[in-house]
Amino acid sequence: MKKQLKIVVLAKQVPDTRNVGKDAMTPEGTVNRAALPAIFNPEDLNALELALRMKDRCEGATVHVLTMGPQRAADIVRDAMFRGADGGYLLSGREFAGSDTLATSYALSCALRRIAPDVIVAGRQAIDGDTAQVGPQVAEKLGLPQVTYAEEVLELKEESLVIRRRLDHGMEVVEAPVPMVMTVNASAAECRPRNARRIMKYKYALTASEAAAAPESENARMAASRDYLRIVEWGAADVDPDPQQLGLAGSPTKVKKIENVVFQAKEARKLTAADCDINELMVELIASHTLG
Amino acid sequence: MNNVFVYIELENGAIADVSLELLTKGRELADTLGVKLEAVAIGEGLAGLEKELARYGADTVWTADDPIFNPFRTLPHTAVMCGLIRREQPQIVLFGATPVGRDFAPRVSSALHSGLTADCTQLVIGDHADPKTGKGYTGLLYQIRPAFGGNIIATIVNPDHRPQMATVREGVMRKEAAAKPGAGEVKAIDWKEYVTDADLAVKILDRQIEERKIDIKGAGVIVAGGYGMGSKENFALVHELAEVLGAEVGASRAAVDAGFAEHARQIGQTGVTVRPKLFIACGISGQIQHTAGMDQSSMIISINTDPEAPINRIADYAITGDVNDVIPKMIKYYKQNSK
Numbered sequence: 001m002k003k004q005l006k007i008v009v010l011a012k013q014v015p016d017t018r019n020v021g022k023d024a025m026t027p028e029g030t031v032n033r034a035a036l037p038a039i040f041n042p043e044d045l046n047a048l049e050l051a052l053r054m055k056d057r058c059e060g061a062t063v064h065v066l067t068m069g070p071q072r073a074a075d076i077v078r079d080a081m082f083r084g085a086d087g088g089y090l091l092s093g094r095e096f097a098g099s100d101t102l103a104t105s106y107a108l109s110c111a112l113r114r115i116a117p118d119v120i121v122a123g124r125q126a127i128d129g130d131t132a133q134v135g136p137q138v139a140e141k142l143g144l145p146q147v148t149y150a151e152e153v154l155e156l157k158e159e160s161l162v163i164r165r166r167l168d169h170g171m172e173v174v175e176a177p178v179p180m181v182m183t184v185n186a187s188a189a190e191c192r193p194r195n196a197r198r199i200m201k202y203k204y205a206l207t208a209s210e211a212a213a214a215p216e217s218e219n220a221r222m223a224a225s226r227d228y229l230r231i232v233e234w235g236a237a238d239v240d241p242d243p244q245q246l247g248l249a250g251s252p253t254k255v256k257k258i259e260n261v262v263f264q265a266k267e268a269r270k271l272t273a274a275d276c277d278i279n280e281l282m283v284e285l286i287a288s289h290t291l292g
Numbered sequence: 293m294n295n296v297f298v299y300i301e302l303e304n305g306a307i308a309d310v311s312l313e314l315l316t317k318g319r320e321l322a323d324t325l326g327v328k329l330e331a332v333a334i335g336e337g338l339a340g341l342e343k344e345l346a347r348y349g350a351d352t353v354w355t356a357d358d359p360i361f362n363p364f365r366t367l368p369h370t371a372v373m374c375g376l377i378r379r380e381q382p383q384i385v386l387f388g389a390t391p392v393g394r395d396f397a398p399r400v401s402s403a404l405h406s407g408l409t410a411d412c413t414q415l416v417i418g419d420h421a422d423p424k425t426g427k428g429y430t431g432l433l434y435q436i437r438p439a440f441g442g443n444i445i446a447t448i449v450n451p452d453h454r455p456q457m458a459t460v461r462e463g464v465m466r467k468e469a470a471a472k473p474g475a476g477e478v479k480a481i482d483w484k485e486y487v488t489d490a491d492l493a494v495k496i497l498d499r500q501i502e503e504r505k506i507d508i509k510g511a512g513v514i515v516a517g518g519y520g521m522g523s524k525e526n527f528a529l530v531h532e533l534a535e536v537l538g539a540e541v542g543a544s545r546a547a548v549d550a551g552f553a554e555h556a557r558q559i560g561q562t563g564v565t566v567r568p569k570l571f572i573a574c575g576i577s578g579q580i581q582h583t584a585g586m587d588q589s590s591m592i593i594s595i596n597t598d599p600e601a602p603i604n605r606i607a608d609y610a611i612t613g614d615v616n617d618v619i620p621k622m623i624k625y626y627k628q629n630s631k
Contacts, residue, residue, distance in 0.1 A: 015440075042567065100407065101398070101408070102401065102402060102405065102407060102408075105402060128439070128440055129410075129439060129440075130410065130411065130439075131398075131410035131411070132394045132398070132410065133398035133401070133408060133410060134398075135398075136366070136395060136396070136398035136399040136402065137398045137399065137401065137402035138402075139399065140370070140398075140399045140402035140403050141402055145366070145367060145493050145494050146366055146395075146399070147494065148366070148391070148394075148395045149391060149395075162497065167391055167499075167501065168390070168391050169501055169502055170499070170500050170501035170502045171499075171500055171502075172363075172496060172498065172499045172500075173496070173497045173498035173499070174494055174495060174496050174497060175494070175495045175497055176493065176494045176495075177493050177494075186509065186510070186567075187509060187510065245405075251407070252405065252406055252407030252450050252452065252453035253407035253408075253409060253435075253448050253449070253450050254422075254448065254449050254450070254451060255446055255447070255448060256420060256434065256447040256448065256449045257446070257447040258444050258445070258446050258447075259444060259445045259446075260444055268594075268604050268605075268607040268608060268609060268610040269608065269609050269610070270599070270610050270612065271609055271610065271611045271612070272611070272612055272613060273611060273612070273613025273614065273617050273618045273621070275621060275625075277611070278611070278618065278621040278622055278625050279621075279625040279628075279629070281593070281609060281611075281622075281625075282622060282625040282626045282628075282629050283625075283629050285570070285626075286626070286629050286630055288438070288445075289413050289438050289445070290513075290569060290570050290590075290591060291513065291537055291570065291626065291630070292630050
């Protein structure tokens with residue numbers, strides 16, 4: 001690469017779908033995130049690792065994380081900084097609430113226009129929706145080529161990247177020009193762990209809202225005096241969107257109905273080897289589409 | 293105009309099963325709506341495919357036939373699909389939820405600003421009233437899919453934007469030749485109007501399709517056996533259940549060390565970490581070294597003679613019983629209920 005490569009990783013804080021309670025959905029059928037434990041979407045961590053490996057090979061390259069979500073999503077930006085990211089952006093605001101994949105992609109693409117990265121890397125899909133749509137939709141909104149299911153960047157060339165991607169029963173090596181969007185598969189390298197020294201350094205990183213909430217705290221004073229501790233926070237107005245394309249209004253798909261199919265009990269349900277127990281279990285697994 | 297479109301995916305020149313399954317479903321939807329069913333094939337060497345597509349009900353077969361479309365690349369496919377949809381204005385477009393469909397269908401939806409619902413398990417025509425405005429809609433496509441790690445089933449509609457688009461995984465819909473075959477009239481897509489040089493920017497340098505090998509990492513369902521399976525011969529039961537469920541076979545370290553299974557199947561700290569939607573632990577006690585590699589599974593079923601086995605602490609369903617008794621019953625009742 002002839003220039004200092006600017007990489008942005010799209011990451012999502014997702015509800016841990018293993019621990020879903022009754023209040024997980026709002027009456028409108030959107031996700032009630034406040035009621036669920038939140039984690040770094042697993043494949044976005046693979047994406048972060050792939051980005052960090054590019055940075056390791058390319059002098060002057062930077063890796064920033066961009067996430068859209070509520071204030072607490074700043075946690076995954078900090079987590080990414082502990083693992084090696086240079087910094088991050090939080091896109092947050094009521095205007096984005098209720099977004100489907102298309103409205104999400106639109107909002108992210110507005111923020112990405114402002115950041116203007118050379119390479120955008122995202123996890124293939126998020127575990128709360130499993131749609132795998134946002135990466136390609138962002139690429140289309142920005143008019144960029146896309147490489148999906150990426151596993152490894154084999155070569156960083158002057159104006160392009162050579163990438164190995166996973167297919168159903170095989171692999172493909174493609175060369176794609178920069179700027180571009182890549183989505184990363186779970187089969188790619190796992191993310192490096194948090195680094196103790198980076199935790200000490202970046203644990204003070206805050207968004208403007210977090211700093212404003214506790215202006216006298218040590219963290220806020222640290223963050224105010226050091227640029228690298230500022231997580232950039234943008235609202236809708238900062239990314240110059242068409243309001244019609246944001247949030248619920250900008251979402252062509254509407255949730256008509258939600259049915260809870262599995263009641264997640266905290267205790268294991270105890271079954272015996274009796275025919276009726278096994279039969280009932282199989283019927284349940286088929287009805288919930290866990291099997292078949 | 294306003295017909296039902298199905299994207300036809302090709303695998304080494306043959307029509308993918310999922311595309312025929314979608315034609316079967318598309319025929320049903322088109323009949324309900326009183327419109328035509330149209331197949332869209334983009335690839336190379338497509339002549340003759342229309343016969344089979346007609347057998348599954350396609351009234352029209354759109355083709356873009358050129359070496360630039362083979363192997364699949366995102367941008368040329370997207371350009372052709374978007375161009376054709378803008379011209380023909382279908383009301384519904386269906387794609388297989390394959391690596392190809394999941395790659396370019398979102399891109400098409402983004403370009404057309406139309407909704408796309410991924411991995412639908414049911415597609416039904418029905419009416420809809422907007423809960424806020426009270427505005428009524430007739431003949432919408434209900435796109436029904438599990439979400440949230442399979443904890444909910446959501447019905448999605450797309451009231452105001454066209455086309456209504458959905459992807460469906462292979463094997464979810466039934467594949468059946470149409471009672472009355474379609475006309476299968478071939479129409480060539482004027483693709484040169486849609487594809488630009490910029491769409492050819494991504495180059496394929498190498499491509500290798502491998503034999504299917506052990507892939508427990510990517511499996512949606514895993515049946516794993518432990519030392520409690522007793523012997524290598526008994527471990528065959530684990531394979532049998534996995535085969536029936538379309539699952540991969542995993543093993544605990546103790547089972548691998550005892551020679552019941554090959555090392556590539558080992559799950560745990562010193563093996564592979566898996567996160568399937570369903571994990572069935574057969575005769576696995578649940579030592580931390582094993583559970584570290586599978587406790588992120590969406591659902592865990594354990595089969596163990598010991599009701600106090602540690603695995604039961606993380607299991608959603610704990611079956612107390614002998615694997616030699618329980619597994620054959622699972623096979624029997626799965627077969628009985630799935631058809």
